[in-house]
Amino acid sequence: MEELLKKNTILQKCWVWNDTVTNFVKGKIQGKSLNVCAGLNPICDINMDLDPKDKSILKGDMRLLPFDSNSFDTVVSDPPWKIGYYERFKPFFECVRVCKVGGRIIYNATWIPSCPSGDVKLIDVYVRQDNDFSNTSIICIFEKIQDNPDYNSKQELQLSQDMRGKE
Ligand SMILES: C[S@@+](CC[C@H](N)C(=O)[O-])C[C@H]1O[C@@H](n2cnc3c(N)ncnc32)[C@H](O)[C@@H]1O
Numbered sequence: 001m002e003e004l005l006k007k008n009t010i011l012q013k014c015w016v017w018n019d020t021v022t023n024f025v026k027g028k029i030q031g032k033s034l035n036v037c038a039g040l041n042p043i044c045d046i047n048m049d050l051d052p053k054d055k056s057i058l059k060g061d062m063r064l065l066p067f068d069s070n071s072f073d074t075v076v077s078d079p080p081w082k083i084g085y086y087e088r089f090k091p092f093f094e095c096v097r098v099c100k101v102g103g104r105i106i107y108n109a110t111w112i113p114s115c116p117s118g119d120v121k122l123i124d125v126y127v128r129q130d131n132d133f134s135n136t137s138i139i140c141i142f143e144k145i146q147d148n149p150d151y152n153s154k155q156e157l158q159l160s161q162d163m164r165g166k167e
Contacts, residue, residue, distance in 0.1 A: 016040050017078070021108075021128060021139075028106055028141060031073025036062050036095060037080070044076055062091040064159060067098045069152035075099045078108040081137065088113065096120055096144055097152055105142040112140055121145050 016039060017025070026043050033044035038057050046067075048060040060066045062079060075095040079088075092113035095105045105120065107113060108128065114120070120142040129136045 015078075015081075017108075018130060024126075025076060025106055025108075025139070028104070029074045029076065031103070032071070033074040033076065034065075034067065034072045034098060036060075036065065036075065036077040036091070039078065041078075044074070046072075062094060064090075064155065064162065065094045065098050066159065069097045069156065070100045070147065071098050073100055073103040074106065075103070076106045081110045093151065094155070096142075097148070097155055099144045101144050101147050103144050105140075105144065107140045107142065108137055109140075110135075110137050112138060115148075117148055117151070119144060119146050119148050 022041055022043060029044065033046070035042065035044035035047045038044070038047035038049045038052075040053055042054070042056050046058065047056060048058045048062075048065075050059065050061055052059050058066075062077065075098060077091065077095050079091050088109075088111060092105075092107065093115065095107065096115055096119050099105055104123070112122070112125070114122075122140060123143050124141040126139040126141075127136050128139055
């Protein structure tokens with residue numbers, strides 16, 4: 001198999017952002033920032049992943065973020081794209097929960113998320129394609145326009161129960 005590789009072939013995990021995408025996202029980050037599925041790109045003030053690849057990255061789950069509600073000005077997430085339809089909701093709602101009102105969520109996926117409660121406004125949509133004829137993903141930029149205290153308190157209760165379980 002190796003002999004099929006061309007001289008200029010770059011070997012890297014296919015889900016890692018290239019420099020163009022990384023710089024584009026970096027340019028959209030403002031204020032205190034969180035990267036939820038950091039992978040190999042710890043570009044925010046706090047970077048998290050379920051499977052941290054280096055010591056600068058915290059271990060955490062996108063389905064229940066270990067942060068207080070309304071803590072960040074920018075929340076970046078590039079979740080695994082192969083998750084099922086019903087697994088897509090919670091990770092986005094968590095990004096919205098930990099983002100401050102007036103802050104932004106930068107989400108890279110093959111779907112466009114939303115909040116039925118109207119907590120976010122979709123500001124910009126960019127189609128990302130790395131090569132001609134290759135599959136695309138979408139980088140969505142949302143503004144958080146209102147808070148959802150009922151949702152926040154349920155998640156924060158779950159978080160404190162999880163923490164107590166770990167003690
Ligand atoms: C598409 S990759 C992110 C790639 C990243 N943008 C980069 O440039 O390296 C998705 C990442 O989500 C992580 N992940 C998978 N399930 C997760 C979960 N439940 N919570 C947090 N991170 C998760 C994976 O370990 C992987 O690093």
